[in-house]
Amino acid sequence: MIDKYNAPEIEKKWQKKWADDKLYEVKEDSKRPKWYALTMFPYTSGDLHIGHWYAMAPSDVYARFKRLQGYNVLHPMGFDAFGLPAENAAIKRGIHPRKWTMANIENMRRQLKTMGAMYDWNREVITCDPKYYKWTQWFFTKLFQHDLAYRGKAPVNWCPQCQVVLANEQVENGLCWRCETPVVKRDLEQWLFRITKYADELMEHEGIDWPERIQIMQKNWVGKSYGTEVSFALDHPSVAEKEIKVFTTRPDTVFGVTFMVLAPEHPLVAKLTTPDKKAEVEAYVARTRRFTEIERLSTEKEKDGVFTGAYVTNRLTGDKVPVWIADYVLVGYGTGAVMAVPAHDERDFAFAKKYNIPIKTVISPPEWKGEELENAYIDDGTMINSSQFNGLPNREGTKAVTAFLEQKGWGKGTISYRMRDWLISRQRYWGAPIPMIYCDKCGTVPVPEKDLPVLLPEEADFSHQGESPLKYNEKWVNTKCPKCGSPGKRETDTIDGFMCSSWYFLRYCSPHYDKAAFDPEKTKYWMPVDIYTGGAEHAVMHLLYARFFTKAIRDMGLIDFGEPFKRLFNQGIIIADHQKMSKSKGNVINPDAYVNELGVDTVRAYMMFMGPWEQGGEWFDTGISGVSRWLNRIWKLALEEYQPKINDATAMKELERITHQIIKKITGDMDRLRFNTMIAALMEYTNYLNKVKESANVTNDAWQNSIEKLVLMIAPTAPHLAEELWHRTGHKYSIHNQPWPKWDEELAKEDEITLVVQVNGKLRDRITIPASITEEEAKKMSQASEKIKPFIQGQKVVNIIYVPGKLVNIVVR
RNA sequence: GCCGGGAUGGCGGAACUGGCAGACGCAGAGGACUUAAAAUCCUCCGGAGCAAUCCUUGUGGGUUCGAGUCCCUCUCCCGGCACCA
Numbered sequence: 001m002i003d004k005y006n007a008p009e010i011e012k013k014w015q016k017k018w019a020d021d022k023l024y025e026v027k028e029d030s031k032r033p034k035w036y037a038l039t040m041f042p043y044t045s046g047d048l049h050i051g052h053w054y055a056m057a058p059s060d061v062y063a064r065f066k067r068l069q070g071y072n073v074l075h076p077m078g079f080d081a082f083g084l085p086a087e088n089a090a091i092k093r094g095i096h097p098r099k100w101t102m103a104n105i106e107n108m109r110r111q112l113k114t115m116g117a118m119y120d121w122n123r124e125v126i127t128c129d130p131k132y133y134k135w136t137q138w139f140f141t142k143l144f145q146h147d148l149a150y151r152g153k154a155p156v157n158w159c160p161q162c163q164v165v166l167a168n169e170q171v172e173n174g175l176c177w178r179c180e181t182p183v184v185k186r187d188l189e190q191w192l193f194r195i196t197k198y199a200d201e202l203m204e205h206e207g208i209d210w211p212e213r214i215q216i217m218q219k220n221w222v223g224k225s226y227g228t229e230v231s232f233a234l235d236h237p238s239v240a241e242k243e244i245k246v247f248t249t250r251p252d253t254v255f256g257v258t259f260m261v262l263a264p265e266h267p268l269v270a271k272l273t274t275p276d277k278k279a280e281v282e283a284y285v286a287r288t289r290r291f292t293e294i295e296r297l298s299t300e301k302e303k304d305g306v307f308t309g310a311y312v313t314n315r316l317t318g319d320k321v322p323v324w325i326a327d328y329v330l331v332g333y334g335t336g337a338v339m340a341v342p343a344h345d346e347r348d349f350a351f352a353k354k355y356n357i358p359i360k361t362v363i364s365p366p367e368w369k370g371e372e373l374e375n376a377y378i379d380d381g382t383m384i385n386s387s388q389f390n391g392l393p394n395r396e397g398t399k400a401v402t403a404f405l406e407q408k409g410w411g412k413g414t415i416s417y418r419m420r421d422w423l424i425s426r427q428r429y430w431g432a433p434i435p436m437i438y439c440d441k442c443g444t445v446p447v448p449e450k451d452l453p454v455l456l457p458e459e460a461d462f463s464h465q466g467e468s469p470l471k472y473n474e475k476w477v478n479t480k481c482p483k484c485g486s487p488g489k490r491e492t493d494t495i496d497g498f499m500c501s502s503w504y505f506l507r508y509c510s511p512h513y514d515k516a517a518f519d520p521e522k523t524k525y526w527m528p529v530d531i532y533t534g535g536a537e538h539a540v541m542h543l544l545y546a547r548f549f550t551k552a553i554r555d556m557g558l559i560d561f562g563e564p565f566k567r568l569f570n571q572g573i574i575i576a577d578h579q580k581m582s583k584s585k586g587n588v589i590n591p592d593a594y595v596n597e598l599g600v601d602t603v604r605a606y607m608m609f610m611g612p613w614e615q616g617g618e619w620f621d622t623g624i625s626g627v628s629r630w631l632n633r634i635w636k637l638a639l640e641e642y643q644p645k646i647n648d649a650t651a652m653k654e655l656e657r658i659t660h661q662i663i664k665k666i667t668g669d670m671d672r673l674r675f676n677t678m679i680a681a682l683m684e685y686t687n688y689l690n691k692v693k694e695s696a697n698v699t700n701d702a703w704q705n706s707i708e709k710l711v712l713m714i715a716p717t718a719p720h721l722a723e724e725l726w727h728r729t730g731h732k733y734s735i736h737n738q739p740w741p742k743w744d745e746e747l748a749k750e751d752e753i754t755l756v757v758q759v760n761g762k763l764r765d766r767i768t769i770p771a772s773i774t775e776e777e778a779k780k781m782s783q784a785s786e787k788i789k790p791f792i793q794g795q796k797v798v799n800i801i802y803v804p805g806k807l808v809n810i811v812v813r
Numbered sequence: 814g815c816c817g818g819g820a821u822g823g824c825g826g827a828a829c830u831g832g833c834a835g836a837c838g839c840a841g842a843g844g845a846c847u848u849a850a851a852a853u854c855c856u857c858c859g860g861a862g863c864a865a866u867c868c869u870u871g872u873g874g875g876u877u878c879g880a881g882u883c884c885c886u887c888u889c890c891c892g893g894c895a896c897c898a
Contacts, residue, residue, distance in 0.1 A: 173894095173895090212817080213818070213892085216816070216817060216893085217816090217817085217893060220816070220817095220893080220894060221893095221894080223894095225897075227898080247898065248898060250898080296896090303896080326896095327896090328898090329896085329897095330896080330897065330898090333897045334897075339898080341898090345898070346896090348898085416898090418894095418897055536892080540893090609825090609826095609838070610825070611825065611826060612826085615826095617825065617826085618824095618825070620824085620825075622824095622839055623824095623825065623839055626837090627838080629838095629853090630838085632853095633853095636853095668829080669829095672829080674829090676825095676827085676837085677827070677828095677829095677836085677837080680827075680837035680838075681836090681837080683837055683838075687837090756832075758832085758878085758879075760878070761877095761878060761879040762879090799878060800878090801879075806832055806833090807832055807833075807879090809878055810878090811879090
């Protein structure tokens with residue numbers, strides 16, 4: 001009798017041995033092809049839940065598969081450790097953010113180690129470590145020197161709960177991405193990165209294998225649109241500007257302009273407003289500022305606005321155009337001003353109706369007889385009421401009007417982007433300090449490399465009503481200007497955590513290097529990342545930032561590639577009780593209990609088996625028991641004595657054939673990351689081997705060979721069980737240094753196949769034929785079948801379709 | 814509203830290029846072993862029908878010798894964006 005499969009015991013044993021032997025530590029090796037398998041590192045929130053496991057375990061399976069295939073695999077892990085929750089914990093419970101974060105890291109690292117992943121812990125990266133953020137700060141100064149970081153005053157997204165500004169990407173439906181508090185606008189001096197400089201390149205995903213979905217999301221986020229800038233003449237005694245520019249994608253409708261709308265924040269608003277309108281305009285502007293983003297952007301909200309009393313002139317028609325303000329015009333897009341053409345824009349139409357502004361049709365709908373429009377007509381048509389452009393189809397008119405404007409100097413073709421620059425200042429303590437010093441004489445001076453890192457002071461007094469302790473830390477704030485030595489003050493804002501995660505994949509290549517952010521040689525060897533896996537929620541945040549960062553430092557000459565991640569894969573999410581897991585619903589699955597009872601290999605295998613990785617799935621306790629039974633069957637199959645009774649040549653041949661077929665199938669499924677069908681195929685093979693064992697009709701050598709292949713093929717999924725079985729079946733340590741089994745196409749070939757015979761597309765018979773059969777013979781045999789005869793008798797065979805090796809379809813009439 | 818993705822047995826899912834629908838697993842039923850239970854093993858398992866056979870991949874249509882797969886229509890679900898001029 002063999003002993004029971006005691007998974008927890010075996011797992012602990014091998015984990016210790018692997019760690020002692022440094023089995024998973026990797027070095028650059030020019031003799032083997034490299035493979036960089038990266039999983040998005042977790043934020044240090046405290047506990048790893050099953051969602052983290054679902055992100056990490058399958059990528060570990062794939063990385064292990066690549067290792068067995070002979071690649072030199074870099075599979076690192078680290079922690080995204082700067083951020084608000086740490087600070088909130090500090091405020092609420094009086095724990096220092098560093099202490100809270102480091103304790104969480106301890107716990108998460110321990111949990112990660114039980115997962116049995118082949119992480120090279122020697123390369124661990126923690127973003128709040130001064131040895132790391134020194135280089136985050138260094139990159140900041142580089143971006144500043146290359147004019148990619150700048151300070152600007154602008155209305156910004158402000159979360160009143162977190163007491164912090166947010167980048168556009170970090171506002172979801174008008175709510176803060178972290179705490180879901182409605183975001184409001186504030187005017188603040190902020191540091192921004194010129195990500196818009198790379199807008200065009202960020203829309204391109206040439207040469208990288210990313211999900212179509214993510215590419216589209218990024219393209220939409222950048223939101224490039226071609227249009228025309230049109231200037232309207234301004235003649236106002238108290239305003240120096242002689243024109244107001246608008247951005248439009250419909251210059252073909254410029255003859256239909258009956259009013260202009262400025263964003264309430266537009267700089268000209270105060271100057272333009274006539275004395276009699278002043279009170280009303282100011283009230284409207286004040287109300288806009290008070291509104292949260294959701295209130296302002298609500299499409300339910302009726303469009304409203306206020307007339308400023310001022311007029312501009314439409315240079316094409318000479319018409320006087322009243323200037324309004326309305327909050328549906330955004331200050332950050334285009335020029336913050338729009339020409340309103342109510343006849344051909346839904347918003348302008350509603351606005352004109354409300355305030356009785358004239359509506360002038362300039363694009364004729366088909367069959368239009370001059371009647372009043374009931375809705376804005378936004379489709380294509382012929383230009384009318386547009387002087388020399390009358391009769392032109394509007395698409396052509398768009399180009400013609402733009403050309404005319406350019407010739408007159410009244411406008412030009414231009415491109416507008418939806419994406420804004422990346423706002424990176426955070427008015428918080430728990431982040432990397434922005435390495436800038438303000439000097440009265442020298443202005444804004446970056447901290448030189450020799451003075452980096454600008455250490456985050458340990459003392460953190462959170463008693464200033466949510467304001468950053470850094471602001472009140474006199475000792476820290478007051479410093480000397482690195483240029484002239486006179487007194488200077490430090491920037492007290494810290495860097496958005498997303499900047500820390502924009503380059504961590506570079507640090508993994510040489511995590512202990514202290515001469516620069518990364519060792520250029522090692523980076524050259526490992527980068528770019530071959531496969532990057534993680535949640536789709538980062539589509540327009542992390543993934544856009546990391547691409548921007550890579551392109552920016554490429555242009556500084558620090559690296560020679562512009563895309564950090566060759567292939568991207570997004571896993572799905574695991575649900576429980578038909579809903580997303582959450583602490584408040586109390587349906588969070590904690591892997592620990594399953595690991596302690598069934599073993600981590602079972603948990604890993606179950607996650608693989610649940611469904612396609614990109615789809616996620618629902619966690620069932622009954623489902624995991626199926627996988628547990630399977631691993632137990634493998635245990636017995638591999639370790640119980642095999643006693644051949646007879647030696648059957650046909651059975652031997654079949655075993656060999658099926659083994660080669662299964663190796664081919666498993667390898668293919670691995671390559672396509674189809675882990676669920678991979679497990680299913682391995683189960684089928686296990687079931688088949690069980691039958692072979694019962695019949696005991698193959699030699700012991702053949703049997704042992706099959707077991708060896710099976711154990712190798714489960715090694716990526718169940719690394720501990722595989723190592724134990726490898727050891728117990730007399731093989732040399734370690735299975736994780738073995739080559740992945742190969743298949744022989746010839747040996748995998750069937751010599752007999754089942755041919756499906758159809759009559760008029762309906763299945764009528766299956767016949768077993770030699771694989772080498774000719775088309776002629778196959779057709780003849782099909783018609784000769786006893787089951788087929790009644791269906792073709794007395795009918796005329798008009799056609800016979802033959803699909804080699806698959807089917808014959810007899811078409812009769 | 815716009816852009817993406819999806820809908821297959823009681824359940825999770827499989828069917829890779831248009832060619833046997835339902836692999837594999839769960840649940841269920843029956844049996845073996847057992848004093849008994851658990852565990853394990855064997856058999857059955859989309860629906861109707863004694864059977865031959867017929868029906869069946871969200872709805873309705875189309876293309877094709879042949880459609881879960883391709884095209885069009887509609888319904889519902891999930892994700893993203895949402896006054897971007």
